[in-house]
Amino acid sequence: EDKVVQSPLSLVVHEGDTVTLNCSYEVTNFRSLLWYKQEKKAPTFLFMLTSSGIEKKSGRLSSILDKKELFSILNITATQTGDSAIYLCAVEWYSGAGSYQLTFGKGTKLSVIP
Amino acid sequence: KAGVTQTPRYLIKTRGQQVTLSCSPISGHRSVSWYQQTPGQGLQFLFEYFSETQRNKGNFPGRFSGRQFSNSRSEMNVSTLELGDSALYLCASRLQGAGGELFFGEGSRLTVL
Numbered sequence: 001e002d003k004v005v006q007s008p009l010s011l012v013v014h015e016g017d018t019v020t021l022n023c024s025y026e027v028t029n030f031r032s033l034l035w036y037k038q039e040k041k042a043p044t045f046l047f048m049l050t051s052s053g054i055e056k057k058s059g060r061l062s063s064i065l066d067k068k069e070l071f072s073i074l075n076i077t078a079t080q081t082g083d084s085a086i087y088l089c090a091v092e093w094y095s096g097a098g099s100y101q102l103t104f105g106k107g108t109k110l111s112v113i114p
Numbered sequence: 115k116a117g118v119t120q121t122p123r124y125l126i127k128t129r130g131q132q133v134t135l136s137c138s139p140i141s142g143h144r145s146v147s148w149y150q151q152t153p154g155q156g157l158q159f160l161f162e163y164f165s166e167t168q169r170n171k172g173n174f175p176g177r178f179s180g181r182q183f184s185n186s187r188s189e190m191n192v193s194t195l196e197l198g199d200s201a202l203y204l205c206a207s208r209l210q211g212a213g214g215e216l217f218f219g220e221g222s223r224l225t226v227l
Contacts, residue, residue, distance in 0.1 A: 034215060034216075036218075041202070041204075041220040041221045042117075042118075042204070042218040042219060042220045042221065043157075043204070043218045044218070045215040045216070045217075048214070048215060088156075088157065090157075090216075095170050097169070099162070099164070099169040099170055101159060101162065101170045102147070102159065102216065103159065104149070104156055104157035104158075104159075105156060106155070106156035107156050107157075
Protein backbone atom coordinates (compact mmCIF):
# COMPACT_ATOMS: atom_id res chain seq x y z
CA GLU A 1 0.00 0.00 0.00
CA ASP A 2 1.28 3.42 -0.92
CA LYS A 3 2.02 5.63 2.02
CA VAL A 4 3.38 8.98 3.09
CA VAL A 5 4.77 9.41 6.60
CA GLN A 6 5.52 12.73 8.21
CA SER A 7 7.54 13.32 11.34
CA PRO A 8 7.34 14.63 13.90
CA LEU A 9 3.55 14.75 14.24
CA SER A 10 3.79 17.83 16.42
CA LEU A 11 6.49 20.25 17.38
CA VAL A 12 6.71 23.23 19.73
CA VAL A 13 9.53 25.74 19.26
CA HIS A 14 10.38 29.28 20.30
CA GLU A 15 10.46 32.20 17.93
CA GLY A 16 13.78 32.39 16.15
CA ASP A 17 14.41 28.66 16.18
CA THR A 18 15.06 26.66 13.02
CA VAL A 19 12.92 23.61 12.37
CA THR A 20 13.14 20.66 10.02
CA LEU A 21 10.05 18.72 9.04
CA ASN A 22 10.37 15.30 7.47
CA CYS A 23 8.37 13.42 4.88
CA SER A 24 9.15 9.90 3.70
CA TYR A 25 7.17 8.03 1.10
CA GLU A 26 6.65 4.68 -0.51
CA VAL A 27 4.69 4.98 -3.72
CA THR A 28 4.92 3.44 -7.11
CA ASN A 29 5.00 5.62 -10.21
CA PHE A 30 6.12 8.74 -8.35
CA ARG A 31 5.63 12.05 -10.14
CA SER A 32 6.11 14.85 -7.62
CA LEU A 33 6.07 15.80 -3.94
CA LEU A 34 4.20 18.83 -2.68
CA TRP A 35 4.21 20.76 0.60
CA TYR A 36 1.20 22.65 1.90
CA LYS A 37 0.60 24.90 4.92
CA GLN A 38 -2.76 24.72 6.67
CA GLU A 39 -3.45 27.49 9.16
CA LYS A 40 -7.19 27.43 9.59
CA LYS A 41 -9.08 25.65 6.90
CA ALA A 42 -7.77 25.77 3.33
CA PRO A 43 -4.28 24.32 2.80
CA THR A 44 -2.09 26.68 0.82
CA PHE A 45 0.63 25.59 -1.56
CA LEU A 46 4.27 25.99 -0.62
CA PHE A 47 6.47 23.92 -2.93
CA MET A 48 6.41 21.26 -5.59
CA LEU A 49 9.50 19.08 -6.00
CA THR A 50 10.17 16.75 -8.87
CA SER A 51 13.95 16.42 -9.06
CA SER A 52 16.40 15.17 -6.46
CA GLY A 53 18.90 17.51 -4.90
CA ILE A 54 17.43 20.78 -6.15
CA GLU A 55 16.49 23.04 -3.28
CA LYS A 56 13.43 25.21 -3.57
CA LYS A 57 13.37 28.38 -1.48
CA SER A 58 10.79 30.95 -0.57
CA GLY A 59 11.90 33.45 2.04
CA ARG A 60 12.66 31.58 5.24
CA LEU A 61 11.27 28.30 3.90
CA SER A 62 13.19 25.80 1.84
CA SER A 63 12.68 22.22 0.76
CA ILE A 64 14.63 19.47 -0.93
CA LEU A 65 13.81 16.04 -2.29
CA ASP A 66 15.88 12.85 -2.24
CA LYS A 67 14.37 10.40 -4.74
CA LYS A 68 16.92 7.72 -3.96
CA GLU A 69 16.18 7.63 -0.24
CA LEU A 70 12.51 8.55 -0.80
CA PHE A 71 12.18 11.52 1.49
CA SER A 72 11.87 15.26 1.57
CA ILE A 73 12.55 17.87 4.23
CA LEU A 74 11.01 21.27 4.80
CA ASN A 75 13.19 23.76 6.66
CA ILE A 76 11.96 26.92 8.32
CA THR A 77 14.59 29.31 9.64
CA ALA A 78 14.07 32.13 12.16
CA THR A 79 10.56 30.90 12.95
CA GLN A 80 7.79 33.39 13.71
CA THR A 81 4.43 32.91 15.44
CA GLY A 82 2.82 33.21 12.02
CA ASP A 83 4.51 29.96 11.03
CA SER A 84 2.26 28.09 13.46
CA ALA A 85 0.24 25.73 11.29
CA ILE A 86 -0.11 22.16 10.12
CA TYR A 87 2.38 21.36 7.38
CA LEU A 88 1.18 18.73 4.93
CA CYS A 89 3.29 16.63 2.60
CA ALA A 90 1.64 15.05 -0.44
CA VAL A 91 3.00 12.70 -3.08
CA GLU A 92 1.58 12.66 -6.58
CA TRP A 93 1.70 9.31 -8.37
CA TYR A 94 0.40 7.78 -11.55
CA SER A 95 -2.74 5.80 -10.84
CA GLY A 96 -3.35 4.51 -14.35
CA ALA A 97 -5.48 5.40 -17.37
CA GLY A 98 -3.75 8.74 -17.75
CA SER A 99 -4.64 10.02 -14.29
CA TYR A 100 -2.67 10.98 -11.23
CA GLN A 101 -3.56 10.92 -7.56
CA LEU A 102 -2.22 12.62 -4.47
CA THR A 103 -1.66 10.85 -1.17
CA PHE A 104 -1.20 13.06 1.88
CA GLY A 105 0.68 12.43 5.07
CA LYS A 106 -1.02 13.12 8.40
CA GLY A 107 0.79 16.41 8.77
CA THR A 108 3.12 18.03 11.27
CA LYS A 109 1.55 20.49 13.67
CA LEU A 110 4.04 23.27 14.35
CA SER A 111 3.49 25.66 17.24
CA VAL A 112 5.80 28.66 17.55
CA ILE A 113 5.68 30.39 20.91
CA PRO A 114 6.95 33.93 21.55
CA LYS B 115 -9.86 35.47 -9.73
CA ALA B 116 -12.22 33.76 -7.33
CA GLY B 117 -10.89 30.77 -5.43
CA VAL B 118 -12.50 27.42 -4.76
CA THR B 119 -15.87 27.92 -3.09
CA GLN B 120 -17.49 25.32 -0.88
CA THR B 121 -20.97 25.38 0.58
CA PRO B 122 -22.24 25.04 3.19
CA ARG B 123 -19.36 25.93 5.48
CA TYR B 124 -20.86 24.30 8.55
CA LEU B 125 -23.64 21.83 9.04
CA ILE B 126 -25.01 19.56 11.71
CA LYS B 127 -26.85 16.35 10.90
CA THR B 128 -28.07 13.34 12.84
CA ARG B 129 -27.22 9.72 12.25
CA GLY B 130 -29.06 8.17 9.36
CA GLN B 131 -29.59 11.42 7.48
CA GLN B 132 -27.91 12.29 4.23
CA VAL B 133 -25.93 15.36 3.22
CA THR B 134 -24.90 17.04 -0.02
CA LEU B 135 -21.87 19.31 -0.22
CA SER B 136 -21.10 21.62 -3.10
CA CYS B 137 -17.84 22.82 -4.63
CA SER B 138 -17.26 25.46 -7.30
CA PRO B 139 -13.72 25.24 -8.68
CA ILE B 140 -11.57 28.07 -9.91
CA SER B 141 -12.76 29.23 -13.30
CA GLY B 142 -11.17 27.14 -16.04
CA HIS B 143 -10.20 24.27 -13.74
CA ARG B 144 -11.55 20.96 -14.93
CA SER B 145 -10.30 18.65 -12.20
CA VAL B 146 -12.04 18.55 -8.82
CA SER B 147 -10.96 16.32 -5.94
CA TRP B 148 -12.57 15.71 -2.57
CA TYR B 149 -10.80 14.90 0.69
CA GLN B 150 -11.97 14.03 4.18
CA GLN B 151 -9.85 15.47 6.98
CA THR B 152 -10.01 14.20 10.56
CA PRO B 153 -7.53 14.73 13.40
CA GLY B 154 -6.55 11.09 13.54
CA GLN B 155 -6.33 10.24 9.84
CA GLY B 156 -5.26 13.47 8.19
CA LEU B 157 -6.42 14.12 4.61
CA GLN B 158 -7.89 11.07 2.99
CA PHE B 159 -8.73 11.00 -0.69
CA LEU B 160 -12.38 10.45 -1.57
CA PHE B 161 -12.59 10.87 -5.34
CA GLU B 162 -11.56 12.97 -8.30
CA TYR B 163 -13.63 14.18 -11.21
CA PHE B 164 -12.35 15.44 -14.53
CA SER B 165 -14.66 16.62 -17.28
CA GLU B 166 -17.69 15.07 -15.56
CA THR B 167 -16.03 11.64 -15.23
CA GLN B 168 -14.84 10.05 -12.02
CA ARG B 169 -11.17 9.29 -12.60
CA ASN B 170 -10.05 8.05 -9.20
CA LYS B 171 -11.76 6.80 -6.09
CA GLY B 172 -10.40 6.33 -2.59
CA ASN B 173 -11.19 3.58 -0.10
CA PHE B 174 -14.50 4.82 1.19
CA PRO B 175 -17.80 2.93 1.37
CA GLY B 176 -20.46 3.33 -1.27
CA ARG B 177 -22.36 5.75 0.99
CA PHE B 178 -19.94 8.37 -0.32
CA SER B 179 -20.67 9.46 -3.86
CA GLY B 180 -20.09 12.43 -6.06
CA ARG B 181 -20.66 13.96 -9.43
CA GLN B 182 -19.42 16.78 -11.60
CA PHE B 183 -21.48 19.00 -13.83
CA SER B 184 -20.67 20.41 -17.25
CA ASN B 185 -19.57 23.71 -15.68
CA SER B 186 -17.05 21.74 -13.53
CA ARG B 187 -18.97 22.36 -10.31
CA SER B 188 -19.03 19.26 -8.18
CA GLU B 189 -21.17 17.81 -5.43
CA MET B 190 -20.55 15.02 -3.01
CA ASN B 191 -23.21 13.13 -1.14
CA VAL B 192 -23.02 11.04 1.99
CA SER B 193 -26.01 8.85 2.76
CA THR B 194 -26.97 7.14 6.00
CA LEU B 195 -24.65 9.30 8.05
CA GLU B 196 -22.61 7.76 10.86
CA LEU B 197 -20.93 9.47 13.78
CA GLY B 198 -17.54 8.73 12.22
CA ASP B 199 -18.42 10.83 9.19
CA SER B 200 -17.91 13.97 11.27
CA ALA B 201 -15.00 15.72 9.56
CA LEU B 202 -13.84 18.62 7.48
CA TYR B 203 -14.54 17.92 3.82
CA LEU B 204 -12.14 19.71 1.52
CA CYS B 205 -12.55 20.25 -2.17
CA ALA B 206 -9.60 21.06 -4.42
CA SER B 207 -9.32 21.99 -8.06
CA ARG B 208 -6.60 22.19 -10.63
CA LEU B 209 -6.32 23.04 -14.27
CA GLN B 210 -5.66 19.61 -15.66
CA GLY B 211 -5.77 16.15 -14.22
CA ALA B 212 -2.10 16.01 -13.36
CA GLY B 213 0.79 18.18 -12.43
CA GLY B 214 0.85 21.44 -10.58
CA GLU B 215 -0.66 22.45 -7.34
CA LEU B 216 -4.10 21.77 -6.00
CA PHE B 217 -6.08 24.82 -4.94
CA PHE B 218 -8.18 24.08 -1.88
CA GLY B 219 -11.46 25.50 -0.69
CA GLU B 220 -12.15 26.45 2.92
CA GLY B 221 -13.98 23.20 3.50
CA SER B 222 -17.34 22.10 4.83
CA ARG B 223 -17.35 21.16 8.51
CA LEU B 224 -19.83 18.32 9.04
CA THR B 225 -20.89 17.29 12.52
CA VAL B 226 -22.99 14.15 12.90
CA LEU B 227 -24.88 13.77 16.18
